Amino acid sequence: MLSLSLREVLHLIKTEQISARDLLKKCIERATSVRELNAYITETHELAWSQVGLAPGKSELAGIPIAVKDNFCTRNIPTTCGSKMLDNYVPPYNATVVDRLLTSGAVLMGKTNMDEYAMGCGSIDSRYGPVRNPWKYKFQSSARSSVIIQSKEGPTSGGDWYIAGGSSGGSAVAVATGTCFGALGSDTGGSTRNPASYCGIVGLKPTYGSLSRYGLIPLVNSLDVPGILTKTVDDAALLLRIIAGRDVNDSTTVSESLHLTDLDDQPSVKGLHIGIPKEYNAPGLCGETRRAWEDVANALETAGACVSLVSLPHTQYSINTYSILCACEVASNMARYDGIEFGHRAEGNNMSTESLYAQSRHEGFNEVVRGRIFAGNYFLLRKNYRRYFQQALKVRRLISDDFTKVYGDGVDVLLTPTTLSVALPYSKFSMADNRTRTAEQDYFTQPINMA
């Protein structure tokens, strides 16, 4: 039952072939048994039981279990962003997208693990420990033989495991292991698509402005979008339809230009023009990914689509642009964490506000966060503002214009890899620092965030 798609399970519930309570029980059993993967920071099984009792069979999501990344505010449930800074933070309100899911009848399985403040691409930089990819994972607990996702080569040995991708790794693992049927993530530079690809599920980054960011603890306001992780594209479309649309609490939401289309049951790609950006054939692209890319292009061409090479000339500069814009906006967004109104407050420091703030923030943030704040403030200094921040914004325009031109020339869909390589083992991934890995793994995903 747990390997069915959301739509299939919804159909079973609505036709009373299974009950939402039985489904929840199975999901909770599964979540308990794969706890080793560390997908959840906070499990809310008791709450889920109370919610499933209230969700009538006629509601849109009829008691389907979902998970939410821990940077979405959830009323009376701790929301930590994977950080010590918000270890003690319990929001008094729900994020809009969470509210829309719960009002539609979904039940909350828990808050999922993530890189601290969504800064990272491996979900290994969380205060609560790294998230482990279920593929080829060797469980310590002997009761897990029925749930190991088998592959021909068998589980890894020697205690190593594959990274889940990030920063929404917990959400991806939650969906991939069947503990829920859909999860919310966030996507600033690929944080939904990256873990979805590593865990073998679907990750959707909706267009900026189609989903409300109210309640999403911000990383980079001009790039953040709530993301959707599901087993199938159909499920992602179903959830998108429920949570998209204007929100009075987020003035950047637009609904007039939002057109959600329905596809036929057997959609045809005849006549669809698919562009392959040649700059995405980047140094470091691994053989397996490259072959997969070619295979899909050929499969689509065989099915009647027209595939051709296109150019996005400024692709190679987009990761540098992203690093500057991210650092600058982070420096601004993280300024709210002073430990006074909420969050971690250093003990025993009464010398001055500045000293207290510095100590609280030093204790609350990890090195990755502190490093980005530091760099961001450097780029925003008066003497550097034009050279870095404004230059990055101008290059952003060039990148956005690249996409506009390609779509204007008749391309309907761009087909690209998600990451340079397949999921790396943790031992290899952790050999380089967070910034280096972000520069590699976010390479393909962040240009469209900026456009």
Next chain:
Amino acid sequence: MAHYACMFVIRSNQICSRLLNRQLFQCREKFKLPDKPEWIEIDPKALPPETVLDDSTIQLIERLSLVDFNNKEGVERLKSAIKYADQLCVVNTEGLEPMYSVQEHEELFLDEDVVREGNCKQEILRNAVKVEEDYFVTPPGNIPLKQKKLFDKEGS
């Protein structure tokens, strides 16, 4: 379960308008990527020299950031971030306007000037570690952060 690492970027709201002015693409029998990556090598001479960070700049950034990161490791990290950012100087952006938001051409709605929520003092105060008589509590302000010279500190 699909195991391909692929991503589709769809702009469905532009499909109809482009039906009228679509170019014809050549369709091949079997698509093949170019063998070599398309990459422009950046000439190291075109890049600015490595930035030298003086003590006063570090202390200024620390005062702005308040993260207690003005140690050797923090400065090395900053230098590496600056070096990475310096690669953008080879891009010609003359005559371009900065792009602050992807919604620069959208008309975003303004909220009505109506009070929708309030009377939530307890909710607002409950997450603060220190509260006294319904006030947030801080040590005295207007005292500059005491900072050591860079080379006095090692590690974090």
